[in-house]
Amino acid sequence: MRLGIMIGYAGRRVELPLALIQEADELGVYAVWAAEAYGSDAVTPLAWIGAQTKNIKLGTAIMQMPGRTPANAAMTAMTLNQLSGGRFLMGLGLSGPQVVEGWHGISYARPLSRTREYVEIVRTIFRREERLVHNGRVYQIPYQGDDATGLGKPLKSTLEAAPEIPIYLAAIGPKNVQLTAEIADGWLPIFFSPDKYDEIYKPHVEAGFAKAGVARDGTSKSIANFDIAPTVSVVINDNVDIAYNMLRPMLA
Template sequence: MRLGYSLAYWGSAGLNLAEHRALVREAERLGYDSVWSAETYGTDPASLMAWLAGQTGRIALGTSVMQMPARRPVAAAMTAATIDQISGGRFRLGLGFSGPQLVEGWHGLPFERPLVHARDYINVVRMALAQEPISYEGPTLTLPLPDSQGKELTLAVAPVQERLPIYLGALGAESIRLAGELADGWLPFHFPAGHLADCTGLLREGAERAGRSLEGFDVAPMVMVLVDDDLETAYDMMRPMLALYLGGMGSRRMNFYNRLARRLGFEKEAETLQEAFLAGRQGEAISAIPDELVDLMTICGPPARVRDRLTAYREAGATTLVVGVVPPTLRLRLDQLRIIAECAS
């Protein structure tokens, strides 16, 4: 199992540009396989990966995830091919559909049939990256426009990689099947190891639907990790980020992370913390997250405990574990990258 490092939402961690660069370079020095940057309504992850391509020499560069509603699929393909050229073939295109808050509130688009949109989107991105003339007709996308002056065009720059990896961020059963059917990797967020093992069967179902093999497919869960001898302190450091995801990362009617917590058996706690978070009572929301849920959705505690949890992810089928680190300072984050690498060795 390889290690990846998540920058999360660049700009939200209280670190400056030079400090983030130092963390990525240290991850590369320690043997981390990849670095990933997320997208909400702040910094653009593709721009950051292009910048980091010139600051690094080996580590793979991924988006986790670029929002499909934010870019036309051919624009995403152009971006991916460009960064792949700049980096010498190190780019990984992580895509996701986001949720109604961002799709409708930030991009001004209806949140409708996300899986149908995602299928059309990935198909067109794949065609463009393969430098095929773009001629496509799907339920949500037709290129060129019929009865128009449009013509079939071909991406004028090829990626370095013969098949540039496309990853899909997915939490629900059908979206996981879609990853197995169309993508080269799956990016689940805050997934427990046991739940990961249960869901790999969905990947196989998707692959079978497409008549393809999952050989070389990258199962790459993103999990917050904190190595600390004081388990209670570790729990408390994990709770604020979990409260944000489970309570505020989505609307009251549709929060995919909150739904995941409910599926894991924490329906009452998920409801309580979401209600508190959306009402502006963040402290109450943080306190509502039980130790057991923190344990399932993160990896934290003394080194021996962290080693056991890393082993559990490996045995559950993870081929890359993308770790997020939570300490507030550069020195502490650098220490965590080193200690996590030691625990994984």
């Protein structure tokens, strides 16, 4: 087991616990994770943290897929990964209809297709083996709509290849959990209880592994080469009742 820190996202002002993060870095804590909703973004704080730490991994939990094109997300990931010396962990998620349609102004339709295509496009960009061409239900690259200029041509990232960047997916529902186990390097579960893993999640995770066949390292995909990184809320207080009441809204 490895430990991490979740700094979440900001309220009115972006204020990060830098001293705590730097101490965690010195103590060997594995990763610091940042989130986003419709205020502060998940990536900018990590860039700021990365410039002031040495070893701790920098993870997004999550970058909202509907809020960025796959190419833009890949550009961001490759840039921060280079600047941080290979410390970036790319956590992606769909968010929800309220934010996707109410904030980003796009349809929430076809969430599973969007996820599969998004990861495929990002990995193609990371590998940098060929120019990017994708014809899917959600994404067309180059764009070929009726209003296309016809000037768009397949491109390839100018940055060095970065196939090593791991991709984590946030997932709750059975189909999304199965898809995550199939195509991602790790899973960012929400409201996760290890005691319920075998009963609720294991069948879907194992089905995803079976569909994938092999992991990116060429070995059979299994729980041994699949990272599960749940967020755990912790309150430190001498009074158990006070601590529990602070967590109660998240446990309901």
